[in-house]
Amino acid sequence: MASSPSIQTIGVIGCGLMGAGIAQVAAEADFKVVVKEMDATFLEKGLARIHGAWDRALTKGKLDASRMAELKQRLAGTTDYRDLKLCDLVIEAVPEVPELKLAAFAELEKALKAEAILCSNTSSLPIGTLAAPLSPSRLSNLAGLHFFNPVPAMPLVEIVKALPTSTETIEALRGFVTALRKTPIVAPDAPGFIVNRLLVPYLLDAIRCREQGLATTEDLDAGMKLGCGHPMGPLLLSDYIGLDTMDHVAGVMFDAFGEARFKSPALLKQLVAAGRLGRKSGSGFYRWEGDKAVGFESI
Numbered sequence: 001m002a003s004s005p006s007i008q009t010i011g012v013i014g015c016g017l018m019g020a021g022i023a024q025v026a027a028e029a030d031f032k033v034v035v036k037e038m039d040a041t042f043l044e045k046g047l048a049r050i051h052g053a054w055d056r057a058l059t060k061g062k063l064d065a066s067r068m069a070e071l072k073q074r075l076a077g078t079t080d081y082r083d084l085k086l087c088d089l090v091i092e093a094v095p096e097v098p099e100l101k102l103a104a105f106a107e108l109e110k111a112l113k114a115e116a117i118l119c120s121n122t123s124s125l126p127i128g129t130l131a132a133p134l135s136p137s138r139l140s141n142l143a144g145l146h147f148f149n150p151v152p153a154m155p156l157v158e159i160v161k162a163l164p165t166s167t168e169t170i171e172a173l174r175g176f177v178t179a180l181r182k183t184p185i186v187a188p189d190a191p192g193f194i195v196n197r198l199l200v201p202y203l204l205d206a207i208r209c210r211e212q213g214l215a216t217t218e219d220l221d222a223g224m225k226l227g228c229g230h231p232m233g234p235l236l237l238s239d240y241i242g243l244d245t246m247d248h249v250a251g252v253m254f255d256a257f258g259e260a261r262f263k264s265p266a267l268l269k270q271l272v273a274a275g276r277l278g279r280k281s282g283s284g285f286y287r288w289e290g291d292k293a294v295g296f297e298s299i
């Protein structure tokens with residue numbers, strides 16, 4: 001049984017990069033999970049992403065066949081919000097576009113039971129700005145739950161406390177995150193919370209340096225990896241995050257703070273407009289084959 005008493009069934013909205021990771025780790029921590037996608041094609045792709053991770057673990061001997069069958073059985077997919085009615089906790093992970101998140105929250109307001117906890121995995125939007133479609137009685141159950149990419153590997157989760165979030169909700173989320181064997185920190189409801197407030201200007205600066213010809217992609221990333229002991233360079237990390245997501249996050253933070261360091265560089269916008277979104281599209285600063293960066297793209 002999952003080891004968080006009040007939370008047993010998890011809903012995840014969006015089964016992309018983050019939603020798939022969240023659904024995967026929740027199932028692995030013995031929660032029942034329902035993932036909701038836009039349509040059958042996206043749902044199939046999202047579930048295949050999770051099943052693929054378990055298949056690879058089976059091949060490597062990290063999972064046995066009966067455990068894998070159990071995990072797959074614990075994970076259900078849907079395209080209908082009504083299938084989330086039994087969820088104790090729902091985590092929204094649709095793209096970082098306020099209109100999409102607000103539309104999802106309007107549907108969740110209708111579909112969820114009154115006591116369900118509702119969270120957004122937004123990287124940058126203040127949680128309070130997502131409250132508009134919710135009834136006043138639900139606001140004490142609204143919070144941010146910000147996972148890091150790749151979800152199965154990253155040990156931190158930021159719990160974001162909005163003004164009306166209750167202490168009970170924060171404590172229930174702390175229990176949930178701990179049950180995932182991750183470490184929670186409670187962050188204030190300001191754009192970018194704690195980690196992205198510091199990380200995003202650094203990544204955008206690296207893209208500006210690349211744009212200005214300071215260094216090649218290879219040297220820039222090697223410089224920060226080897227010179228600062230970072231596990232990966234900033235351009236590789238940007239490709240991992242998704243260049244479209246980076247652009248959206250920069251937009252939200254620039255609007256909020258008005259500081260040039262949060263402005264999305266022209267190069268980032270050009271890459272997104274060209275469909276070069278990083279790992280998810282197979283091309284960004286790097287050329288990708290599946291999850292592996294296999295070469296440098298020309299800029």
Ligand SMILES: NC(=O)c1ccc[n+]([C@@H]2O[C@H](COP(=O)([O-])OP(=O)(O)OC[C@H]3O[C@@H](n4cnc5c(N)ncnc54)[C@H](O)[C@@H]3O)[C@@H](O)[C@H]2O)c1
Pocket residue numbers: 013014015016017018019036037038042046092093094095096097100104121122123124146147148149240241242245249280
């Ligand atoms: N990429 C990162 O490194 C990262 C890290 C932390 C947080 N986040 C945040 O997580 C969220 C999701 O980012 P992502 O990188 O997973 O994006 P993504 O584009 O990989 O996935 C988003 C998914 O949402 C689905 N979707 C869109 N509308 C939907 C709807 N109405 N119902 C159900 N599904 C819907 C899309 O089909 C897609 O599969 C964003 O808010 C992002 O800022 C991203």
